[in-house]
Amino acid sequence: xxVLALLDGTLADPDAPLLRVDDLGLMRGDGxxxxxxxxxxxxxxxxxxxxxxxxxxxxxDLPEPDRASFERALTLVLDNWSGGTEMALKxxxxxxxxxxxxxxxxxxxxxxxxxxxxxxxxxxxxxxTLDRGIEPGLAERAPWLLLGAKTLSYAVNMAALREAERxxxxxxxxxxxxxxxxxxxxxxxxxxxxxxxxxxxATLGILPGxxxxxxxxxxxxxxxxxxxEPIAVVDLHSAAGxxxxxxxxKITRVHTLDGxxxxxxxxxxxxxxxxxxxxx
Amino acid sequence: xxVLALLDGTLADPDAPLLRVDDLGLMRGDGxxxxxxxxxxxxxxxxxxxxxxxxxxxxxDLPEPDRASFERALTLVLDNWSGGTEMALKxxxxxxxxxxxxxxxxxxxxxxxxxxxxxxxxxxxxxxTLDRGIEPGLAERAPWLLLGAKTLSYAVNMAALREAERxxxxxxxxxxxxxxxxxxxxxxxxxxxxxxxxxxxATLGILPGxxxxxxxxxxxxxxxxxxxEPIAVVDLHSAAGxxxxxxxxKITRVHTLDGxxxxxxxxxxxxxxxxxxxxx
Numbered sequence: 001x002x003v004l005a006l007l008d009g010t011l012a013d014p015d016a017p018l019l020r021v022d023d024l025g026l027m028r029g030d031g032x033x034x035x036x037x038x039x040x041x042x043x044x045x046x047x048x049x050x051x052x053x054x055x056x057x058x059x060x061d062l063p064e065p066d067r068a069s070f071e072r073a074l075t076l077v078l079d080n081w082s083g084g085t086e087m088a089l090k091x092x093x094x095x096x097x098x099x100x101x102x103x104x105x106x107x108x109x110x111x112x113x114x115x116x117x118x119x120x121x122x123x124x125x126x127x128x129t130l131d132r133g134i135e136p137g138l139a140e141r142a143p144w145l146l147l148g149a150k151t152l153s154y155a156v157n158m159a160a161l162r163e164a165e166r167x168x169x170x171x172x173x174x175x176x177x178x179x180x181x182x183x184x185x186x187x188x189x190x191x192x193x194x195x196x197x198x199x200x201x202a203t204l205g206i207l208p209g210x211x212x213x214x215x216x217x218x219x220x221x222x223x224x225x226x227x228x229e230p231i232a233v234v235d236l237h238s239a240a241g242x243x244x245x246x247x248x249x250k251i252t253r254v255h256t257l258d259g260x261x262x263x264x265x266x267x268x269x270x271x272x273x274x275x276x277x278x279x280x
Numbered sequence: 281x282x283v284l285a286l287l288d289g290t291l292a293d294p295d296a297p298l299l300r301v302d303d304l305g306l307m308r309g310d311g312x313x314x315x316x317x318x319x320x321x322x323x324x325x326x327x328x329x330x331x332x333x334x335x336x337x338x339x340x341d342l343p344e345p346d347r348a349s350f351e352r353a354l355t356l357v358l359d360n361w362s363g364g365t366e367m368a369l370k371x372x373x374x375x376x377x378x379x380x381x382x383x384x385x386x387x388x389x390x391x392x393x394x395x396x397x398x399x400x401x402x403x404x405x406x407x408x409t410l411d412r413g414i415e416p417g418l419a420e421r422a423p424w425l426l427l428g429a430k431t432l433s434y435a436v437n438m439a440a441l442r443e444a445e446r447x448x449x450x451x452x453x454x455x456x457x458x459x460x461x462x463x464x465x466x467x468x469x470x471x472x473x474x475x476x477x478x479x480x481x482a483t484l485g486i487l488p489g490x491x492x493x494x495x496x497x498x499x500x501x502x503x504x505x506x507x508x509e510p511i512a513v514v515d516l517h518s519a520a521g522x523x524x525x526x527x528x529x530k531i532t533r534v535h536t537l538d539g540x541x542x543x544x545x546x547x548x549x550x551x552x553x554x555x556x557x558x559x560x
Contacts (some may be wrong), residue, residue: 004301017297019306021284021372026299029309030431060435061442092301099394107302114379133414135457142411144443146436153309153433155340157427161389162341164426177415277446 001083003110005076007069009074014109023105025094027152031105032056032094035186037211038087038110041078044247044280045210052150052210058151060227063104065093073108078152086113088248094152096224116170117249124253124269125170127244129233130160132182134172136230139205157185173236173246173257180204181231184244188212188250190232192241192268196225211245211276218275241265243272251276281290281363283390285356287349288338294389300540305374309433311385312374314337315466318367318390321358324527324560325490332430332490333371335530339429347556353388366393374432396450404533404549405450407524409513410440412454412462416510419485426486427485438463439444451524453516453537460484461511464524467532468492469511472521472548476505484510491525499553521545523552528559531556 004014012018025031043049053065070091081087087110094105139147146153160172173189176180181189181200190208191198197219202208216226236242239264242254251272252268253265284294292298305311314329323329333345350371361367367390374385419427426433441451453469454462461469461480468489471478477499482488496506516522520543522534531552533545 001301014301015298017301018301019297019299021294021298021387022282022391023299023306024438026303026374026432027312027313027370028438029431029435030438031306031435033307043454060439081556090307094306094309107301111302130424131418133418133422133425135413135415138411138413138457143412144411144436144439146439147434151309151433151435152306153431153435154307155309155311155429155431155433156424158304158308158310158342159424159426177418232406234478 001112003077003080005073005108007066007073007106009072009076011080018098018107019105019261022098023094023200024096024098025092025105027098029037029151029155030095031092031150032060032062032082032150033151033152034150035247036089036091038078038089039280040085041264042280043074043078043089045214047141048210048213049091052208053093054247056149056151057093059143059146060151062093062095063102065106072104077108079111081110083110084110088113113248120170121250124255126256127166127171127173127254128167128169128258129173129175130163131177134176134205136176136180136221136239140260148202149209150207171254175188175233176204181233181236182206183196187244187246187249190215190243190245191231191236191239192243192265193239196227197257198227198229198231201228201230209245211247211250214279215245215251215272217277219278222275237262239263239269243269281359281392283362285353285388287346287353288388289352289356291356291360298387299385300377302378303374304376304378305372305432306384307378309431309435310375311372311432312340312342312430313432314371314430315527316369316371318358319498319560320365322560323354323358323369325494328490328493329371331507332488333341336429336431337373339423339426340431342375343382344534345386346550347560350386350388352401357390361390363390363392367391368393393528398449400532401530404535406536407451407453407534408444408447409453409455410443410448411457412487414456414462416456416460416484419429419483428482428487430487440465451534453515456484459513461513461516462469462486467524467526467529470495470523470525471511471516471519472545473519476507476510478507478511480511481508489525491527491530494559495525495531495552498559502555517542519543521548
């Protein structure tokens with residue numbers, strides 16, 4: 001089941017064509033998106049997602065997304081969903097058609113959670129590290145590289161996942177050329193050691209994670225130490241737990257990295273999953 | 281005027297919606313394109329463009345584009361064009377809809393040449409250098425970064441052009457972090473010194489240029505020396521001529537770089553333009 005709603009507050013048929021070929025979202029990957037997890041009709045971290053959408057828009061010099069219109073569209077999707085307990089809710093916003101009047105294209109699309117993600121939530125996954133070609137300082141020095149914006153230009157993220165598949169793995173941990181951990185193509189990395197959660201800083205040129213933020217909030221409240229600082233790839237192999245977290249995948253264990261088994265983090269995973277769920 | 285034709289050999293209305301919202305070309309910038317210059321009904325460098333489309337498809341693990349279908353579609357566009365002497369002919373090819381049967385989305389779209397490009401062909405343009413964040417060797421080491429593939433994920437290219445505009449310039453010359461010249465966001469860079477044409481090697485992670493190749497072919501035939509080797513940014517300021525070349529812009533002079541006037545290359549420009557036109 002899929003439900004599609006437009007920013008003008010109308011429903012549309014997701015199987016029917018909606019976009020012109022000259023939409024800059026298609027022609028130039030010139031647009032932004034968010035993916036929100038909805039459970040039992042309630043979107044999780046909606047405000048942080050809408051805040052991040054606005055931040056991405058600013059980084060791309062797009063008109064500020066109209067929050068009320070997005071809220072109206074996504075409410076329409078929620079109200080018309082009958083596809084089960086969980087939904088992945090995509091919010092998309094492009095620069096509109098080339099040579100047009102500058103009106104952005106925007107919509108909210110409700111989708112089922114993919115079977116692969118559901119399996120990985122339970123079983124964990126194997127990942128490989130791949131060089132993202134980013135040096136420290138680049139994001140701040142070169143804002144036109146849009147590092148840390150959630151754009152529709154995700155061809156590299158998709159290519160990285162195909163490279164993982166080719167190597168018999170399921171996911172990717174992007175790294176800097178000098179061996180510092182960045183993020184997954186569609187997730188944030190979190191390590192656990194004792195009662196400390198660590199994630200790399202967004203200033204490295206990565207996306208600030210909404211799920212990671214929710215997890216850290218819950219963990220801190222329960223007395224954990226949460227740290228935002230660079231993580232070396234070598235530290236992943238000695239960590240008590242390595243996790244890729246995102247709205248749709250929640251907290252997913254990495255059980256194997258670059259072909260080497262990581263520490264069994266099943267017990268930590270259960271604890272983190274409870275912490276995360278305690279937020280809702 | 282715009283003319284749109286599909287890979288099944290039918291015309292379509294370019295003002296009508298054609299793409300579903302879940303086309304991966306939109307959702308992930310997961311697709312490729314070419315822009316071919318058509319003059320008096322004749323596409324220029326069509327074979328190199330179709331070759332490069334096939335090469336980009338291979339880099340993205342897309343099914344090989346069906347050449348006959350693209351030729352049929354573009355012929356249909358040519359046959360139905362009444363928009364003047366010149367046309368920009370876009371060929372687009374995406375991974376199709378998410379979770380679909382893997383059938384790519386493809387089309388050919390004929391567009392008029394933009395007024396800005398026509399002005400710049402005559403008057404030249406001012407450019408700025410911007411760090412592309414690419415180190416030498418990265419393209420070969422990390423093929424998943426798709427450096428040198430012509431993908432729909434062009435948000436960074438568009439952001440760079442907006443940065444140029446902010447700084448009062450019109451175009452961008454991307455550079456490596458260590459000051460080596462790469463390419464423009466939608467063009468190839470060529471320098472002239474005496475009777476020598478130079479362009480940076482594609483192995484740096486840039487697109488092999490179809491117009492640059494045609495120009496070099498013509499120049500070599502007329503006794504020029506053509507060189508493919510790295511160019512330092514500092515050498516642009518001492519060159520007799522600096523040009524951004526692409527199908528649609530042809531050979532365009534850069535008259536100002538980072539706010540500093542470059543050598544007057546009007547006479548060289550006329551000579552190169554003649555060389556290029558002699559190919560057709």
